Amino acid sequence: MNEFSRVMRDFVSVLPALTFRPPKDDDKKSLGRLFQETAKRYETKPAIIFEGRELSWGEFNDLVNRFAHALKGRGVKRGDCVGLLMDNRIEMLACFIALAKLGAATGLINTSLKGRALIHCINITNSIKCIVGEELIESIAEVKDELPLSDNDFIWVRDEGLSPGVGEADHQSKAPVWAVDVMATLDQMPADNLPETLDIRAGEKACYILTSGTTGLPKAALILHRRYLSAAEPYSRIAFRAKQTDRIYLCLPLYHFTGLGPGVGTSLYSGASIFLRRRFSASQFWSEVQEHQTTLFVYVGELCRYLAMQKTSPDELNNPIQTMVGNGLRPDVWDVFRKRFKIPRISEMYGSSEGNAIFINLLNKEKTIGTTSADILLIQYDFDADEMIRDKKGKLVEVKKGEPGVLLMKIDNRFKFDGYNDKKASNSKILSGVRKENDRWFNTGDVIKQIDVGFSVGLAHYEFVDRLGDTFRWRSENVSTNEVGETLNSNAQVDIANVYGVQIPGVEGRAGMAAITLKPGVEFDSEEFSRFVVSEMPAFARPVFVRIQPAAETTVTFKLFKANLRKQSYNINEFDDVVYVLTPRANAYEILDKTFYQAIIDGQHGY
Known part of the structure; x- marks a missing residue:
């Protein structure tokens, strides 16, 4: 089958779902009712294995x-x-x-x-x-x-x-x-x-996803029944194309929307059963896939990287997985899942717990987050000034086709923005008057770009580039730099902690790094600091690198300056400050020397 025929087949198969309209707030529809109706329809069929x-x-x-x-x-x-x-x-x-x-x-x-x-x-x-x-x-x-x-x-x-x-x-x-x-x-x-x-009713509250925001402690992203149902159908029909006879391998934490939405939502909508795991195990993954004949798989990129790093297993050959749905799959790992694991359909997606719309790779194209039916804008960004670029009239400037830009999603009657439990936090994510008076746009804080994927029935496709501002992704978790900074600032040695994300070769997301200014007269005690970090912070939020600075860099408005710190990262050849590192599986910081720095650069680091 040639590419044209394949794309047309895929497009026709999901066309009815593309016209899906979310339920109205007053409709008597909810996830509890959906579960109840599915349970009645498939009463004797398997629902969950654990x-x-x-x-x-x-x-x-x-x-x-x-x-x-x-x-x-x-x-x-x-x-x-x-x-x-x-x-x-x-x-x-x-x-x-x-x-x-x-x-x-x-x-x-x-x-x-x-x-x-x-x-x-x-x-x-x-x-x-x-x-x-x-x-x-x-x-x-x-x-x-x-x-x-x-x-x-x-x-x-x-x-x-x-x-x-x-x-x-x-x-x-x-x-x-x-x-x-x-x-x-x-x-x-x-x-x-x-x-x-x-x-x-569909407009009632279903749950709160507690997600790390760009400021302070976690924010409560509000998920109405309408929002959950609006996600469950496209995930099931468009991304997975699930049937009742399918079985979903689900090992992502259910307090995150990736597991709760694509995973559980697909099961509730289609009747597909779930093989549920308490937590992910790379060494047992393929044997369990074979034992339970799981045909669908919900992923995040970091999890896939671990699988790609495993030695070849007999169980990975002729495995039953037909479709995988998730986010953050790196291009090189994508190739492993296509060529080594021979997964026929990879439906990378993009969305957020608080977001008002999603992208789905519905046409099974290579290395793309797919397309969306929402109205979007990609805005130019000044990374050094840490702000969106405006023209002389004060209007936000869009990027040229193929260039990366900050993603804005239009808020309308179909793609509503429910936001957070905190109205002030919700309002901080909304931009008004961007193109027309009183229009409203959700600022995702993420950078994406349009890419050429060949014939795609006229549907624009996109690629995820990076996250902006004060949140980065590490170990499949969103890490708030402000939250980490506030915790570090409470340490007896620390005067100011400036936290940001840095890249490690071959690793998905960004590792945490903190540039720390010590209190006057204090010499850094790495043992005390290590005990503090381990006791006060979850593993995913602990800075991997700590740079001891003589003074904090600030802008003219006294905002902590991060651009130069991000550029220098942990490259100890570019500055004289001492850098400490939390090596893989360690609980104590040690000085980053040139030998381990080179191992990190060469990808021989173990992270």
Whole structure:
């Protein structure tokens, strides 16, 4: 089949989905209702497989309903928000869907968060209760007295994976005295569907994704039922082209939208079953793909890089994966998945938790985030001044075709912007009067460019270039430079910390680097600093490089200047400052010498 015929076939197959219109806010449509209808349609078919357990759609719906009735009995009602801190497992998804059936929103909390950031995430969503998995109970125990919740507001969920057996009699762990064991009476709860589920409207809150923003602590990106349903259908029909007989390999954290949207959303829409993993394992990936015959795979680029680095495995040959959907796949790793792993369809996508539109590589083109039906603009950017470029009249200047520019997405009735729980944070992402008076555009803060992908039915295709400003991507997590900086500034040695992202050859995203100015008279104590960083920050947020500066560089308006620091990066040949490095799997900083610097440049670093 030639390229023209293939593209036309792909285009015709997804044409009905391209005309999809999101539900209106008052429509009685929700993710809980979608799940319920899918469970009824495929009642005896497999729904989810996890750590040796398998539930049919009917059994899964029964479990969800029992959780919903139990939570309802604990006072959770429509319009409430409940924090959820739990590993990927069946109970985590069951609680999420149970809350949706009740009309309550879920505050999906990053499982690596501790201390101040964890408190903030529970508070910012106004959570009236917090559901916590047994495996993460210590994180809550450390902060519970600083939360505006009583003992009856902490709901403990047993984790069978921590027990020596699978039955309740074998399970040794018990809920702490300050938390409610919801599973102790779960079997006594009704398994019937709840009446309120059919009345929930598309414009009601489904969940909050707690995402690192460009300033301070994580922000709560608001996901309405309308938004979730608007993503689930195109992911399922356009990106995956999923069928009920498919099985999705899902190992991404479900507190992120990539796992929750393309992964879970596709399953809810199509009836495809999920093979769920607690966390990713490169060494076990292909054997599990073969054992469970997974045909669809949800990825992020960093995960794919690890798979590409593995030695050839017999299980990767003739593997059953037909389509993979995700984001951040580097061009060189793309080639590995095409040629070595022989994946027929790669649907790279682009979007964000708070964004109002998505890009999808619906025509299976090479090394592209695909296309979008939203109106967009690509704006010229002055990277040294750290601002968008305007003409003499003050209007933003668009890039020429093929040049990289900051992506703006038009906000309209089809592509609405729901933003964050914080109105001020939402408004900071909106630009008005860009092309017409009172028009509104979502500023993604990302740089993309249009590329030539050959015949594409007239659909413009794009390539992701980079992220702007104060957020970078590392270890598949968004890292806020301001949040990291604020934490480092609280260290007794530090006067000012200037944080930014730097590239490491062969590694997806950017590693954190901090240029630190010490307090007067202080000599840097790397051991104390290392203990502080490890205790106060999750692994993905810890700066890989620390540069000790005699004085901080600022602009004339006293804004920390980052352009020169980014350019110099950790190249110790370009400056005299001492640089410390956190080597792979280490918990202590050591001086970056020329030998390890060269190993990093040569790609022999182990990151």
